[in-house]
Amino acid sequence: MILSHWRSTSGRPFSQAEAFRKFTAIGRMPALVLESGETLIESGAILDDLNEVAGPSRALIPDRGEERRRSLRILASATAACDKAMAINYERRRPAEKISADWITRCRSQLDAALSAVEAFRLELAGVRRLQQTEITAACMFGYINRVETHAVVGARYPSLERLSRTCELRREFMACPP
Numbered sequence: 001m002i003l004s005h006w007r008s009t010s011g012r013p014f015s016q017a018e019a020f021r022k023f024t025a026i027g028r029m030p031a032l033v034l035e036s037g038e039t040l041i042e043s044g045a046i047l048d049d050l051n052e053v054a055g056p057s058r059a060l061i062p063d064r065g066e067e068r069r070r071s072l073r074i075l076a077s078a079t080a081a082c083d084k085a086m087a088i089n090y091e092r093r094r095p096a097e098k099i100s101a102d103w104i105t106r107c108r109s110q111l112d113a114a115l116s117a118v119e120a121f122r123l124e125l126a127g128v129r130r131l132q133q134t135e136i137t138a139a140c141m142f143g144y145i146n147r148v149e150t151h152a153v154v155g156a157r158y159p160s161l162e163r164l165s166r167t168c169e170l171r172r173e174f175m176a177c178p179p
């Protein structure tokens with residue numbers, strides 16, 4: 001069972017947190033409950049398990065060497081960008097008098113650095129080949145940041161990421177999983 005979305009039924013953010021803690025005390029999405037009863041948390045660990053289940057010929061990340069290291073570097077920067085956008089988003093939910101502009105500025109410069117790091121890999125998605133984990137993660141990251149921290153990505157600063165995100169959003173795999 002995969003638990004991957006906070007869907008607020010009460011209007012309060014994270015309103016299902018208590019039910020969710022039955023699966024993982026830390027209470028963060030995503031989590032994957034395996035048939036063995038074990039629960040995996042952290043998207044990287046979950047994807048690692050799914051890639052292992054899929055096997056080397058169907059895994060979405062190279063299994064060794066320079067290509068794997070390159071993928072891991074892209075994934076680390078893309079998830080760092082998400083973490084920073086999330087930190088800003090959470091900070092903005094605090095009462096106005098408690099919001100720290102300094103903290104937001106710090107996170108924003110880390111977010112810019114992470115976006116630039118992913119952009120530097122110039123991810124290209126030509127033709128109809130199978131999506132790789134790097135492309136899926138980078139496109140999801142860009143879409144998320146575009147929604148929650150729009151001004152971080154406006155102004156054609158990240159042309160490769162914009163192109164990748166546009167191409168991915170038109171693919172049936174992405175259309176099947178709206179945010």
Ligand SMILES: N[C@@H](CCC(=O)N[C@@H](CS)C(=O)NCC(=O)O)C(=O)O
Nearest residue numbers: 014027028029030041042043044079
């Ligand atoms: N690095 C983690 C990030 C997980 C994360 O921050 N999840 C958010 C999704 S909105 C969450 O569940 N936040 C609720 C909380 O931290 O209480 C991953 O990649 O799995």
